[in-house]
Amino acid sequence: MEALRIESTHKTPRVILDPENGIFEFSGRSIPEDSVGFYTPIFEWLDQYAQKPLPLTHVRFDLEYFNTSSSKNILEVLKRLEAIHAAGHEVRVTWYYDEDDEDMEETGQDYQALLNLPIELAVKVQS
Amino acid sequence: MSMTYSYYKNMQLNNIIFVYQGEVTADLVSSILQMVENKLEGEGEDRKVKKRVFNVMVECLQNVYHHLDALPPTDPSNPVRDKTALLMIGREEKDYYIITGNHVLNDRIPELKSRLDRINRATKEELKQLYQEILTGTGFTEKGTAGLGMIDIARKSGQRLGYDFHPVNEKYSFFSLEARVSRIPEK
Numbered sequence A: 001m002e003a004l005r006i007e008s009t010h011k012t013p014r015v016i017l018d019p020e021n022g023i024f025e026f027s028g029r030s031i032p033e034d035s036v037g038f039y040t041p042i043f044e045w046l047d048q049y050a051q052k053p054l055p056l057t058h059v060r061f062d063l064e065y066f067n068t069s070s071s072k073n074i075l076e077v078l079k080r081l082e083a084i085h086a087a088g089h090e091v092r093v094t095w096y097y098d099e100d101d102e103d104m105e106e107t108g109q110d111y112q113a114l115l116n117l118p119i120e121l122a123v124k125v126q127s
Numbered sequence B: 001m002s003m004t005y006s007y008y009k010n011m012q013l014n015n016i017i018f019v020y021q022g023e024v025t026a027d028l029v030s031s032i033l034q035m036v037e038n039k040l041e042g043e044g045e046d047r048k049v050k051k052r053v054f055n056v057m058v059e060c061l062q063n064v065y066h067h068l069d070a071l072p073p074t075d076p077s078n079p080v081r082d083k084t085a086l087l088m089i090g091r092e093e094k095d096y097y098i099i100t101g102n103h104v105l106n107d108r109i110p111e112l113k114s115r116l117d118r119i120n121r122a123t124k125e126e127l128k129q130l131y132q133e134i135l136t137g138t139g140f141t142e143k144g145t146a147g148l149g150m151i152d153i154a155r156k157s158g159q160r161l162g163y164d165f166h167p168v169n170e171k172y173s174f175f176s177l178e179a180r181v182s183r184i185p186e187k
Helices: A033-048 A069-084 A102-116 B003-013 B026-042 B048-066 B106-119 B123-136 B149-157
Strands: A004-006 A014-018 A023-030 A056-064 A090-097 A121-122 B016-023 B084-091 B095-105 B162-167 B170-182
Touching: A004 A033, A004 B106, A014 A033, A014 B162, A023 A069, A023 A102, A033 A069, A056 A069, A056 B048, A069 A090, A069 A102, A069 B149, A102 A121, A102 B123, A102 B162, B003 B016, B003 B170, B016 B026, B026 B048, B048 B084, B048 B095, B048 B149, B048 B170, B095 B106, B106 B162, B106 B170, B123 B149
Parallel strands: A023 A056, A056 A090, A090 A121
Antiparallel strands: A004 A014, A014 A023, B016 B084, B084 B095, B095 B170, B162 B170
């Protein structure tokens, strides 16, 4: 299936969902006013991908900021991944955060607690 | 022109970084965020503090953008413009403060007030719980927001939210909300 690629803006993250190269990534910031509008194509893509996923899907979340309406949409993304995982296709998530960013670390822990999905928290290596 | 200097002195005295009165659009919110972010960046503020201020600012501004009740243009107490609000950001010795002001229908006050009081009474742990409940709960409100904004502001602020409802007429009040972010990064 065709990859989904969305370039980042100052309000929306870069999204790469590329099964051919095995790259699944959300990076940057997610603070749009209309977060549902931004995430809907991503949900649609994931629903299609769920019908024939790779044996292992590794998704990286490397987010700097997000607003509360994005947090709900990110949960929806993770729920779709959880369903793929529950259907027997392994999904691993790595949740990156800056070493001093307790808020982002805590958000990762919140998602860990809410989902039946292996979410690994990882400190971002400073560039 | 004689007022200019007193405006200037007044803003300086109140440590105001930025103040805006007018219509709130999505583009305006973006511009303000970028401008204040650049300013915080330029002044070498602690990274963690900067992130928190930015986060709280995003929620406060988007909160106003989504939830203000515009006065009808014909309303006598609103002779100038529809959909206007006040946005203000300042920096004191210990805190940044973010203040928003906008009109709300009087009918909405009891619900808003009880939400704010509930948030202000909650402990850190209770706020986290409340956040998770709403996050996993009832979908989006009719305005496409998650209803998490104020809780998130309170969590990131770590301080009580200040608020006031100033009666405008029998139908509307002016709602102001103040969130503070400490400049002293906790260890």
